[in-house]
Amino acid sequence: MTTDWLIACLMGLGKLFLHPLLYVSIAYCLFIGYLRVKRERHDFTTKIYSFSMELRSMLPQGLIGGLILSFLTLATGLAIPLAAMPIMAVVTVLAILSMKKRFVSPVYTMGLTFFILFFLYDRDIELTLFQDALNQLDRSVYPTLVILMGLLLIAEGFLIVANGSKKVSPHLEVSKRGQPIGVYVSQRVWLIPMFVMIPGGQLPAPFEWYPVFTIGDMSLSPIVLPILIGFKQKVHGTLPELAIKAQGKKVGALGIVITVLATVGYWYPPLAIITVVLAILGREFLHHSQKAMDQKLPFYFSKSKLGVQILGVIPQSPADKMGLQKGEVISKINGVVVREEEELYRALQINRAHCKLEVIDNNEQIRFVQRALFDGEHYELGLLFVDDQLKESGQVG
Known part of the structure; x- marks a missing residue:
C-alpha cells in the first residue's frame, strides 16, 4: 500500500x-x-x-x-x-x-x-x-x-x-x-x-x-x-x-x-x-x-537634513561590501560634512584610495565605516539616492 x-x-x-x-x-x-x-x-x-x-x-x-x-x-x-x-x-x-x-x-x-x-x-x-x-x-x-x-x-x-x-x-x-x-x-x-x-x-x-x-x-x-x-x-x-x-x-x-x-x-x-x-x-x-x-505616514526615503540618505544599495557593490543599508544617512565622508549628493562626490575625491564614512543608522545611532577604494570605485560605490534636483529619474552613487 x-x-x-x-x-x-x-x-x-x-x-x-x-x-x-x-x-x-x-x-x-x-x-x-x-x-x-x-x-x-x-x-x-x-x-x-x-x-x-x-x-x-x-x-x-x-x-x-x-x-x-x-x-x-x-x-x-x-x-x-x-x-x-x-x-x-x-x-x-x-x-x-x-x-x-x-x-x-x-x-x-x-x-x-x-x-x-x-x-x-x-x-x-x-x-x-x-x-x-x-x-x-x-x-x-x-x-x-x-x-x-x-x-x-x-x-x-x-x-x-x-x-x-x-x-x-x-x-x-x-x-x-x-x-x-x-x-x-x-x-x-x-x-x-x-x-x-x-x-x-x-x-x-x-x-x-x-x-x-x-x-x-x-x-x-x-x-x-x-x-x-x-x-x-x-x-x-x-x-x-x-x-x-x-x-x-x-x-x-x-x-x-x-x-x-x-x-x-x-x-x-x-x-x-x-x-x-x-x-x-x-x-x-x-x-x-x-x-x-x-x-x-511621512515619506521615509526623501531629502534628509542630517546628510545624504541611502535609498538603496546595489548587491555585490563596494557599498554592499561595506555593510551600508537602505535608509541610513551618510553625514560625513573623510571628515567632511555632506548634505547634498554633489558634496558627497566631492568629499570622496579628498582621498581616492580610501574613504571613511560617518553613518547614522536606522536606529539613529552613529557608526563609522571605512574601506580602501580601487580605481574607479569612488565613482561607482553602488549607492542609490533620491536626488532633489531630479524629478523623473535617479542617480547612481
Whole structure:
C-alpha cells in the first residue's frame, strides 16, 4: 500500500511538467522581471537585480509549503472535485492577465472556483472540455475547497514573511508637492505544487493509470495540483522589511481564522459559503488598510537634513561590501560634512584610495565605516539616492 502511494505521488509529480500553468508561471515571472529591470534602468540608469530574480524565487520557497500541505491533504484524505482543477487553472490565467498580482492568490482563484462550481451544479450547461468532470459533481457546496483555501492562505502569509521582503526593488516617484521620493516595491510569484485527493472514479481516460485507494467507504486518488500565489506591496512610509513582514503575519492570521471556519463548515455546508465571502473581504481589507496606513505616514526615503540618505544599495557593490543599508544617512565622508549628493562626490575625491564614512543608522545611532577604494570605485560605490534636483529619474552613487 505504501509503495503504491509513493509511486502514485512520484508519477503525479512528473505530471507537473505537463501542466500548462507551470509554463505560464515561468513566462509570467520573466515578464515581471523584465518590467522591473526596465523601471530600474529608467530610475537609476542601471539594473539592481537580474531579470530572472522573480523566477529563481518562484519554486524553491513554494516547495516547502507544497510538501507540508501535501502531507496534510494526503493524511486527512481531503478531497476536491475533479472539475475544480481546470476551472481553477482558467481562473488563475485570467487573474494573471489582469496584471494585478494580488488577484493571483488562492483567496480569489479558489474562492471564484468555489462559486463557479456552486453556479454550475445541476444546471443544463454544455461545456465541451469540462463536461465529463461537471457531470460527476455530486453536491452544490464543497467545503473541502474552502478548507484548502484557508490552508493556502496560511502558506501565503508564511511566504510573504519569509521571502516577500527579500530583494525588494526601489523606485522613484514624485509626491503631490512635486518632490521626488523613494518607495519600495515587493512583487513575488510563488508556485506551490501539492497533492490533493479526488474521488477515484472521477478520473477520465488520460489519468487511468492512477491507482485508486479506499479510505472508509470512499475511493480516492492523489493528483498533483499547482497553485500560483501572487503578491505585490508598495511601501514608502517605513522600511520595507518591517511593513511587508507585518502584512504577511496578518495574512497568515486571516488564514488561520478561515481554516477554522471552513473546518466547521465541513459539517455545516452553508457556513462554507459565508467563509469564502469573509475570506475575500478580509484579504481586500488587509490590502486596502495597509495601503491607507502607509499613505498616512511621512515619506521615509526623501531629502534628509542630517546628510545624504541611502535609498538603496546595489548587491555585490563596494557599498554592499561595506555593510551600508537602505535608509541610513551618510553625514560625513573623510571628515567632511555632506548634505547634498554633489558634496558627497566631492568629499570622496579628498582621498581616492580610501574613504571613511560617518553613518547614522536606522536606529539613529552613529557608526563609522571605512574601506580602501580601487580605481574607479569612488565613482561607482553602488549607492542609490533620491536626488532633489531630479524629478523623473535617479542617480547612481
